[in-house]
Amino acid sequence: MHIEHLAVWVNDLENMKDFYHDFFETESSELYYNEKTGFRSYFLTFSSGARLELTNKRFLAGRSHEAFGYAHLAIAVGSKADVNRFAQRFVAAGLPLLNGPRTTGDGYYEAVVQDPEGNLIELTTG
Numbered sequence: 001m002h003i004e005h006l007a008v009w010v011n012d013l014e015n016m017k018d019f020y021h022d023f024f025e026t027e028s029s030e031l032y033y034n035e036k037t038g039f040r041s042y043f044l045t046f047s048s049g050a051r052l053e054l055t056n057k058r059f060l061a062g063r064s065h066e067a068f069g070y071a072h073l074a075i076a077v078g079s080k081a082d083v084n085r086f087a088q089r090f091v092a093a094g095l096p097l098l099n100g101p102r103t104t105g106d107g108y109y110e111a112v113v114q115d116p117e118g119n120l121i122e123l124t125t126g
Helices: 012-026 080-092
Strands: 002-009 032-034 039-045 049-056 068-076 097-103 107-116 120-125
Touching: 002 080, 012 049, 032 080, 049 068, 068 080, 080 097, 080 120
Parallel strands: 002 049, 068 120
Antiparallel strands: 002 068, 032 039, 039 049, 097 107, 107 120
């Protein structure tokens, strides 16, 4: 089990991608864009293999997402069966299962849960 990535809401996606590349020599994924929701993201990979997901969401009026900073922590727990088992453990403990388990548009098999203080955790394969 390991931390798969940390996601952060940003206002200027391209500028933030360039910042992390220039200062930390990260490699960027291609832009992921969901036309239905307006969600956009880049995964930035550091030389150690650690990854940071920069996220942004445009609404119909053209405004950016209203929250900035920490979005979620993704923890790779193993296989799809492991994701399902962890999700069931959260539910059994009375903690919210917000989404999934499911395969997302960018290819993750995940379940989104909350810790006791409401922080988002993505339980992923890998």
